[in-house]
Amino acid sequence: MPRILLFLALFHSLFLSLPAAARPADPPRRLVLIDDDVIGLNGVPALLLQVPDVEVLGITTTSGSVWRDTATAHALRTLELTGKPNVPVVPGAVYPLLNSREQVIRWEGMYGRLVFKGPWTDYWPGDTIQEHPGVTDPADVPDLSYGNPSIKASDEIAALFLIRMARRYPGQVTLFATGPMTNIALALSLDPEFARNIKELVYMGGSLNPRQHLSNPSADQFAREFVNSPRREFNIRWDPEAARIMAHAPWRRITMIPVDPSTGTQWTRGFLDSLGSAPNPLTGALARSIAVGFPMWDELAAMVWLEPGIVTKRDTLYVDFETSMTAGYGDTLSWTEAYRPKLGEQAQDVVLEVDRERMEAAMRALYTRPIAGGGKR
Structure with a gap:
């Protein structure tokens, strides 16, 4: 046997004979749960599934921007494209805890039109670039522009799955909530220890005082809706009662990404074209399916956690959400320590501004990574 082969064989034998504690340790994996109204490849799943040291324990889906079953189809297809079937x-949850289409119509008759109502949207006030996604039947799942999934969803219930994972890995799981908070509120109501078992909650929702930051017409579309209603944001407005339950839970740590920093971000054709230098099933599908002009809403939640250095302005605020059936239903409430009402609201790390170029560079690096197993086109 050549000397080099003999050496390798001896090394392998000695390595296997070492006790586990003496062997080089694998890098610790960061455990993640994603709760989302998945509307396409733009979002948290496509990014976190590409991070080598992140283990996504599961994706729970809820209605919000689209009905739950459509969100589920998007999530399943994302797993196929990223090679994580x-x-x-x-x-x-299919419906909010209390809010309903009929209630929204009644509210609008008293207080004015909402800009976006998810699958309840009937038309867009004003000359907006968006197309309304209103769908009457929650079970009506349209064909996806980047291919329909061939894998199936679990038959478990989302809230119970969240509780089970949090109990299995107490204090180890980061929970991303980038849609309405209905599943999370149900989990909190079923298990009083759920919040304490979660390491950190990172959520995209709420609104403080958004302003236009990009000088182009499509960016203005997504900033001007907050001019007269700066505290209203869709993820919260779809299910305000669930958001309030979330805000009062005893989380170990809460990071809030409100709408505010999103108006400084935007999907552009230039960014999507830049992904073509390293084509894979994910980048190809992104190029075909992403609507140029939209802010990078949920991507912010993922990137703030993955690359904390992109945050250029943040604050600590106590946050709650309005649930009285008045003009402010679903609005974000916030205070500093000295002014809070002390009615159970929690301190939150609130992200206000980010470095867009640095964020896009980090996103590009993740999207263009090789796909595990090649992915499924």
Whole structure:
């Protein structure tokens, strides 16, 4: 046997004989749960699934921007494209805890039109670039522009799955909430220890005082809706009662990404074209499916956690949400320590501004990574 082969064989034998504690340790994996009204490849799942040291324990889906079953289809297809078909997708809430289409119509008759109502949207006030996604039947799942999934969702219930994972890994899981908070509120109501078992909650929702930051017409579309209603944001407005339950829970740590920093970001054709230098099933699908002009809403939640250095302005605020059936239903409430009412609201790390170029560079690096197993086109 050549000397080099003999050496390798001896080294392998000695390595296996070492006790586990003496062997080089694998880098610790960051455990993640994603709760989302997945509307396409733009969002948290497509980014976190590409991070080598992040283990996505599962994706729970809820209605919000689209109905739950459509969100589930998007989540399943994302798993195929990123080569992670074994990550469970668990369907959750179809409807908010109390809010309803009829209630929204009644509210609008008293207080004025909402800009976006998810699948309840009937038309867009003003000359907006968006197309309304209103769908009457929650079970009506349209064909996806980047291909329909062939894998199936779990038959478990989302809230129970969240509780089970939090109990299995107490104090180790980061929970991303980038849609309405209905599943999370149900989990909190079923298990009083759920919040304490979660390491950190990172959520995209709420609004403080957004302003236009990009000088182009499409960016203005997504800033001007806040001029007269700066505290209203869709993820919260879809299910304000669930958001309030979330805000009062005893989380170990809460990071809030409100709408405010999103008006300084935007999907552009230039960014999407830059992904073509390293083509894979994910970048190809992104190029075909992403609507240019939209802010990078949920991507902010992922990137603030993955690359904290992109945050250029943040604050600590106590946050709650309005649930009285008045003009402010679903609005964000916030205070500093000295002014808070002390009615159970929690301190939150609130992200206000980010470095857009640095964020896009980090996103590009993740999207263009090789796909595990090649992915499924």
